[in-house]
Amino acid sequence: MDYLPVYLNLKESNVLLVGGGKVGTRKARLILRSGANLTVLAPEITSELQDLLKQAGGTWITDSYNEPSLSSTTIPALIVAATPDRSVNEKVSADAKIKGIPVNVVDSPDLCTFIFPSIVDRSPLIVAISSSGRSPVLARLLRRKIEAMVPAAYGTLADFAGRMRTLVKQRIPQETARRLFWEQAVEGTIGELVMAGREKKAQVQLQHQLENQSEQPCGEVYLIGAGPGDPDLMTFKAVRLLQSADVVLHDRLVSDVIVDMARRDAQRIYVGKARADHAVPQRKINQLLVDLALQGKRVVRLKGGDPFIFGRGGEEIELLAKHNIPFQVVPGITAASGAACYSGIPLTHRDYAQSVRFVTGHLKDGSVDHDWSQFQNTTETLVFYMGLAGLPLICEQLQSHGRSPDTPIALVERGTLVEQRVLTGTLGTMAAVVEREKPTAPTLIIVGDVVRLHASLSWFGEP
Numbered sequence: 503m504d505y506l507p508v509y510l511n512l513k514e515s516n517v518l519l520v521g522g523g524k525v526g527t528r529k530a531r532l533i534l535r536s537g538a539n540l541t542v543l544a545p546e547i548t549s550e551l552q553d554l555l556k557q558a559g560g561t562w563i564t565d566s567y568n569e570p571s572l573s574s575t576t577i578p579a580l581i582v583a584a585t586p587d588r589s590v591n592e593k594v595s596a597d598a599k600i601k602g603i604p605v606n607v608v609d610s611p612d613l614c615t616f617i618f619p620s621i622v623d624r625s626p627l628i629v630a631i632s633s634s635g636r637s638p639v640l641a642r643l644l645r646r647k648i649e650a651m652v653p654a655a656y657g658t659l660a661d662f663a664g665r666m667r668t669l670v671k672q673r674i675p676q677e678t679a680r681r682l683f684w685e686q687a688v689e690g691t692i693g694e695l696v697m698a699g700r701e702k703k704a705q706v707q708l709q710h711q712l713e714n715q716s717e718q719p720c721g722e723v724y725l726i727g728a729g730p731g732d733p734d735l736m737t738f739k740a741v742r743l744l745q746s747a748d749v750v751l752h753d754r755l756v757s758d759v760i761v762d763m764a765r766r767d768a769q770r771i772y773v774g775k776a777r778a779d780h781a782v783p784q785r786k787i788n789q790l791l792v793d794l795a796l797q798g799k800r801v802v803r804l805k806g807g808d809p810f811i812f813g814r815g816g817e818e819i820e821l822l823a824k825h826n827i828p829f830q831v832v833p834g835i836t837a838a839s840g841a842a843c844y845s846g847i848p849l850t851h852r853d854y855a856q857s858v859r860f861v862t863g864h865l866k867d868g869s870v871d872h873d874w875s876q877f878q879n880t881t882e883t884l885v886f887y888m889g890l891a892g893l894p895l896i897c898e899q900l901q902s903h904g905r906s907p908d909t910p911i912a913l914v915e916r917g918t919l920v921e922q923r924v925l926t927g928t929l930g931t932m933a934a935v936v937e938r939e940k941p942t943a944p945t946l947i948i949v950g951d952v953v954r955l956h957a958s959l960s961w962f963g964e965p
């Protein structure tokens with residue numbers, strides 16, 4: 503190991519920064535975040551650094567570096583040299599070393615007694631990464647990966663754990679048992695409650711678990727929107743919670759790639775739900791979620807798109823709420839957003855559409871049950887979900903209620919997936935296009951002048 507990683511408490515300590523250019527400004531911002539008293543020594547500094555010093559009460563000495571700078575009243579706890587002049591940087595480094603003051607010279611590891619790591623800041627939780635000065639780029643790349651892995655709310659969780667530490671230590675004096683308790687709490691419902699901003703509830707749950715340690719704790723249900731198909735469109739939160747699940751209930755619209763993001767040992771339950779494939783009736787799904795959670799399991803209900811848009815998500819959590827089972831709802835990218843973006847059809851556009859309406863095209867007793875007169879606004883984009891079977895009727899009704907037969911319409915088949923296909927036409931011609939091309943579900947229908955933009959803005963899946 504070339505360097506010993508340590509975390510310095512610099513609150514109220516003096517830090518000297520020599521040089522105030524762009525790099526110096528970056529270092530200053532970091533140093534000030536640690537609560538240090540910063541003095542900048544440089545004939546000129548950036549206006550950004552001037553602002554930073556003003557806000558944080560730091561000092562700027564408008565002078566060049568000379569050795570007496572270090573002999574003046576207060577000896578700094580750290581020195582950082584960031585001047586463009588190598589000889590000045592060498593002098594700072596040599597003087598600091600003589601006085602035993604830790605020194606960092608930007609981009610010159612040979613002149614440093616300490617180096618700055620790349621950091622992931624979830625204060626009070628801080629991850630530091632260093633390549634020991636060999637490859638800062640590699641360290642930064644690694645940092646990016648860790649940034650994506652560590653939830654933004656981990657800092658809040660660390661704060662919460664810090665506040666509960668004494669209480670847990672009093673109740674569970676044995677170290678191993680205490681570690682197990684914390685692992686379960688942080689990784690389980692309590693951790694999720696804290697990260698969802700529900701600290702009071704988390705505290706009640708923690709106290710309950712401390713008092714009833716032999717009792718099986720209640721599980722939790724996560725209703726997760728898996729997006730329209732492309733697995734990269736899952737949110738960080740969706741992936742994190744999916745990977746924590748003991749059981750995953752998924753339906754037809756969620757691809758295997760996404761279901762496979764769950765832990766290998768997680769139980770998978772297919773609950774179907776194509777138009778003619780009600781593998782498990784809705785009522786049974788609702789009950790299953792309750793039963794599994796009561797067994798203490800972390801249950802993920804994966805749904806295509808967004809759970810609250812034509813997803814019956816509301817019904818599934820109603821029963822959970824009735825049984826007082828903790829749950830979270832994670833939004834997903836709905837098919838309209840996904841299919842529109844991936845087919846180059848902006849749903850709103852200053853020149854074409856000022857509003858957008860999501861409509862169900864699901865046939866009820868052979869007809870699409872709408873007051874069709876409400877769809878006459880030509881500056882509003884209409885998006886029909888579940889409209890493939892009803893497409894001829896949708897086109898016909900829109901025309902008979904005032905829309906021009908020339909109104910552009912697109913049908914996006916398997917939007918956002920590599921097999922995506924976009925068929926375009928007009929209200930007058932689209933039924934024939936669909937009859938000829940025979941697209942298969944899932945498909946989304948977009949009606950309105952914005953569809954014209956597909957010809958020039960299409961970018962995905964084109965050879």
Ligand SMILES: C[S@@+](CC[C@H](N)C(=O)[O-])C[C@H]1O[C@@H](n2cnc3c(N)ncnc32)[C@H](O)[C@@H]1O
Nearest residue numbers: 807808811813836837887888916917944945946
């Ligand atoms: C029961 S709804 C679920 C909608 C979902 N909750 C959402 O927010 O996207 C199913 C309909 O969503 C649309 N859909 C879902 N995924 C799609 C995709 N990848 N491409 C096109 N349409 C899709 C289709 O209209 C399909 O019939």
